[in-house]
Amino acid sequence: MKRPLLPFLAGAATGLANGLFGAGGGLLAVVLLNRCGIDKKSSHATALALTLPLSLISAIILFCFGTSLSLGALCITILCGLPGAWLGTVLLKKISPTLLSRIFGIVMVVSAVRMFLR
Numbered sequence: 001m002k003r004p005l006l007p008f009l010a011g012a013a014t015g016l017a018n019g020l021f022g023a024g025g026g027l028l029a030v031v032l033l034n035r036c037g038i039d040k041k042s043s044h045a046t047a048l049a050l051t052l053p054l055s056l057i058s059a060i061i062l063f064c065f066g067t068s069l070s071l072g073a074l075c076i077t078i079l080c081g082l083p084g085a086w087l088g089t090v091l092l093k094k095i096s097p098t099l100l101s102r103i104f105g106i107v108m109v110v111s112a113v114r115m116f117l118r
Contacts, residue, residue, distance in 0.1 A: 006036050014047075018054040019061075026051045030104065040097040044104075 010032035018025025029047035034040060063069060092100070 006032075010036060014050060015054055018051075019058045022055070022058070025054055027108065040100055041092060044092060044100065 010029065013032060014025040014029040016025070017028045026047040029050050030043050033043035033046050038046065059069070095103075
C-alpha cells in the first residue's frame with residue numbers, strides 16, 4: 001500500500017462522521033476504503049460491517065449523556081430493514097462495479113441536494 005496512514009485516517013474520519021451524523025459514516029467509509037485500494041464491492045461490504053460497531057458505540061455514548069432511545073421505532077425499523085438488507089446484499093453480488101458506483105453517486109447527490117434545501 002502506497003499510503004499506509006490512509007486506513008487509519010479513514011477509520012478516524014468514518015468514526016467521527018458516524019458519531020456526528022449517525023450511520024452516515026458508512027457512506028464516507030465506502031469512498032475512503034476505495035481510496036485505500038479496496039475494490040468497490042469489498043469497500044461497500046466492509047463499510048456495512050463497520051456500521052454496526054460504530055453505531056452501537058455512538059448510541060451507547062449518546063444514551064450515557066441522556067439522549068433517549070425510541071425502542072418502538074428501533075424495533076419496527078430493524079424488522080422492516082432486514083428484508084431490504086437481504087435484497088441489497090443479493091443485488092450487490094449481481095450488479096457491476098460501474099453500475100454500483102453510479103447508483104452510489106446518484107444517492108449521494110440526491111442526499112446532498114435534499115440536505116442543502118432543508
